[in-house]
Amino acid sequence: MGKEFIKKSCSSNRIMITNKIKKNNTCPLCGRMGKMVKNVTVKHLITDEFMGKIGNEDYYLCMDENCDIVYYDLNSGIIFSKQQVKVPIWFKDDANPKYACYCSKVTEEEVINAVVKDGATIMSQVLKITGAMSEPNCQNNNPLGQCCHKIVQEAINKGLAILNQ
Secondary structure, three states: OOOOEEEEOOOOOOEEEEOOOOOOOEOOOOOOEEEEEOHHHHHHHEOHHHHHHOOOOOEEEEOOOOOOEEEEEOOOOEEEEHHHEOOOOOOOOOOOOOEEEOOOOEEHHHHHHHHHOOOOOOHHHHHHHHOOOOOOOHHHHOOOOOOOHHHHHHHHHHHHHHHOO
């Protein structure tokens, strides 16, 4: 159907190959481009009362911080809002708590504190202090279904920016 993508999971040495590329992946509410998320991730994060709606398709995650939509599938018209997921979505404006690592339940604030209060400056130090990424099950726990390394690094960068003010 399209280009082939190869992804390596942080929680295993398995390589996942997907050929699914949809041309139009814009959120039906805000119009912003979404990021593809595997169906298995959506199944783990949608509240029990909406499990019957999920189906077998992969979804997109709306990346707009102000949009109420979390997951959507344009083919079926199925949409899940922030109120229909089990966890707050870290980049959405009202996320509370704001997780940097979903698997270990480490918040952005804890990562920033590891930098500002405990003097951590690199990923390995932050991981040791916070316990982030110590129990990886990213495909099931992270709303993107991917390793949280990038989210943790963004929180580290915020902490370093505070120190450099």
